Amino acid sequence: MTADMIVCPHCGKENFPQVTRCVHCGKELEELFKIEGVEGTTPMPSEEGSELPEILKSFREEERKAPEPTEPPSTTEEQEDTPALIEDDEQSPQKEEPEVPEWLARIRARAAQETDATGDLASRAGTMDQVQSGEKHAEIDKEFTSWIERLRESKQREVLQSARKASEEGENAEGVPEWLQKIREMHPEVEGEETQPIESEPSEESSLSEGAAVPDVHESKEASREETQPLEEATAPTPVSEAAQPEEGTLAEPQEELTEEQRGEQLETQAVSETKKPTQEPKAPEILEPIIEELGMQPEVSVPPEESETAEEQSVAQDLLLLRSQKERAEVLRNLIAEEGKAFPPAHKPKSPHKSWYRLVVGLFLLAALIGTLLFVPPPTLKESAAPAHVIALQEVLQTLGSGDKVLVVLDYQPATSRELESMAAPVLQFIAERGVDWQLLVTQPSGLWLAQELASTAGITPIPEVNYLPGGGLGVFALAIDQNKSLPLLPTSLSALSDYRAILLLEDSGSQFQVWMEQAAPWLGKARFLVLIASQDAAVVLPYYDSGQVSGYAAGTQEGALTAKSLGQQPLQLPHERALQVGLITMMVILILAMITKAEADASERRREKNA
Amino acid sequence: MKKAIPILIAVLSGLLVLAALIWQPQLEGWLEVMLNWAVIIASMAALVALATLLLAHTRKIIKVRHGFIYSLILVVAFLVSFAGGMTAGVENPNYLHWIAAIQQPAEASLLGLAALVMAAASLRLFHQRGWSALTVSFGISALVFLMLGLGWLQALQIPQLDIVIGYLEALPLVGMRGLLIGMGLGALLLGFRIVLGLERPYGE
Secondary structure: OOOEEEEEOOOEEEOOOOOEEOOOOOEHHHHHHHHOOOOOOOOOOOHHHHHOHHHHHHHHHHHHOOOOOOOOOOHHHHHHHHHHHHHHHHOOOOHHHHOOOOHHHHHHHHHHOOOOOOHHOOOOOOHHHOOOOOOHHHHHHHHHHHHHHHHHHHHHHHOOOOHHHOHHHHHHHOOOHHHHHHHHHOOOHHHOOOOOOOOOOOOOHHHHHHHHHHHHHHHHHHHHHOOOOHHHHHHHHOOOOOOHHHHHHHHHOOOOOOHHHHHHHHHHHHHHHHHHHHHOOOOOHHHHHHHHHOOOOOOOOOOOOHHHHHHHHHHHHHHHHHHHHHHHHHHHHHHHHOOOOOOOOOOOOOOOOOOOHHHHHHHHHHHHHHHHHHHOOOOOOOHHOOOOOHHHHHHHHHHHHOOOEEEEEEOOOHHHHHHHHHHHHHHHHHHHHHHOOOEEEEOOOOOOHHHHHHHHHHOOOOOOOOEOOOOOOOHHHHHHOOOOOOOOOOOOOOOHHHHHHEEEEEEEHHHHHHHHHHHHHHHHOOOEEEEEEOOHHHHHHHHHHHHHEEEEEEHHHHHHHHHHHHOOOOOOOOOOHHHHHHHHHHHHHHHHHHHHHHHHHHHHHHHHHHHHH | OOOOHHHHHHHHHHHHHHHHHHHHHHHHHHHHHHHHHHHHHHHHHHHHHHHHHHHHHHHHHHHOOHHHHHHHHHHHHHHHHHHHHHHHHOHHHHHOOOOOOOHHHHHHHHHHHHHHHHHHHHHHHHHHHOHHHHHHHHHHHHHHHHHHHOOOOHHHOOOHHHHHHHHHHHHHHHHHHHHHHHHHHHHHHHHHHOOOOOOOOOOO
8 A cells, every 4th residue: 555655745744646735734746747858947048959859958957956955756666666776776787887877867767667668668778878978968959859840740640640550450450560551551661562671761861851861760769658558579689699680679578568458459460569579670770880880989899890880870760759658748747737627427337137127026125115104094092091191281381370460472493393293382382372361472583473473374263362572593582592581672671671471482493493493481480380282303402401401392293293282172183295395205215115125236247246256 | 813703702792691681770781782793793694695696696696607597586586575665665464465375385296295205205214224213214204293193083082092192292302302402401512612702603
């Protein structure tokens, strides 16, 4: 796990590899993604530098900055591999030579640790040290510039020839590598005369022939970007010792960074290339020769004179290849960073081939049970003996009320729960009105103004008593409780002080609002005089206050409301939504059971699939 | 000084309310003055909030930002309600009936939607979390309490069953009591911190 993490260059802590900013210190981790010299550098002020491509400019810039103490930070992999690399560098003659540029040494070091085609190139790049004099350096830069231009040209050419490409896919199917097709496409005359050497075509005087030869090289590299193997095939002949039989040696080397699929493809292409060896093998070195001739490389001292020239030429091309691969990787990383944070498309899950027809049967059965229950099962009968203690306490307090007693009825519920509360409160209000109790209506929400009218009409009380509105929420309740002298101007004028009421009947649908009354008003009143009718979901909130004596009695939900009504001698209110409540409850039960069944079925089918697999 | 004044006001208000609980007759006048100020300030804050809300939505409509249609509905509904209340009076039966005809179905639908969302969530729960102690206990307890909510088991009038039902119905009460005790302790501690100036919910 930690091997996949990246280390922040600023604070040294680990981060996930996909982040661009350190989660510990918040600083940019972009440098970790930076391929040396690709970004964040300024071009050299030299005249040649202005003509160079950006990547080379940045390489030079880094070379110039190398002696400075602040070196660009490296990735975790680099840090891990650094000792081995340093040892390799120290042992190699490149480091000892002062002419070797820093950027080139770094690229070679990176290529050496990556055992792909470019790494193979770099491992044989010793001859490059002799070549890299000042003049050669400029020549290489110039050559690389021309390479980049040719890359662009060939890209345009590819777009134009896309139709022709499509027709040649048939040839692909025959096993011919794509890079070879492109070479054939660019040089039909070479295709016809495969045994004819290509080095006779280009010459230093003829720019046309040069232009014809170099794109071939480019095309082989272009193919290498799309497929790893063609690149290896194209670069295979580079070793000096294997110049005569280039492909076999390169392909035999292990490719550690390739995935298994790529290795499979490689093996397939290798097999194809072996069948077509007479036509493919001489191509890559022959294609590279015009460029190397153009560069005018010096023969290597340690190598035999007849082979050293070829080795130098190839090593130059290898370095150019290295540069290109670095740039391609930078582009890949840029794309990765740009894609960071975007959601991955959901993985396609194949549908189970098993038909779960019994799900439908179970669903239909449950639906039938629901309908049958609603149609044939009678509503539950109420038995007064089963009334809980708090309902009996409520009934007893209500029955003690008589004529002349003052009762304040507080409507503190929302319209959504008005049906439930009205079914509970209407019989109680009828009982109070019959007893001749002096009662007043107080609402704490603006919607209470019309809810009070509805409640009074539901209870059949005429005329509708005056409705008082208490603004301010909890603050208003507090003010109402402490204002014994009626001195606060914002409070309803027709109300008495709370302590003057014999009972305060709260109609609540919210536990928190009920608590406001208990905490803001009850402490100032001293004597327990609160009666509560509350929605069933908040019954649990009221019970502790009832047990502590702050509430004299309460009823929660329609069933307890009906019990209260019966005990008071009133007819419980039959509401049309009683069945709807049952439908809702049964539907929820059905959904829960279905969820369990479908989950069990999914598990079973998964097990079956694993067993079959 | 800028920080000290709000702390001083908060501490004095808290201490005054606490003291008034003990010496109510002596401190009742002071408490009423403080309450008057609080009511006025709260009313002004409500007006400012209303103006800010309207301005924000009006700006959104003028600049035709994404979702401006909802802002348009809000502003129009506010203006119509305001005009109706101002002309007809907030206690006019027709006006109240008109408001009720909109608000009641809207709120009831919202609750129904919440029930549907919860049902869908319970469906997904088992598929996403699989069989665990949490999901199994949730499923069983939900089924049991839904069944109890129907009242059919209670209607059977079996004494042994009634004992079990009583035990089950006491479970949420016990849980709620524990919650209330926790809330009370938390409120007490928060009150102490505010009175001591350690907690400043009104901002720095």
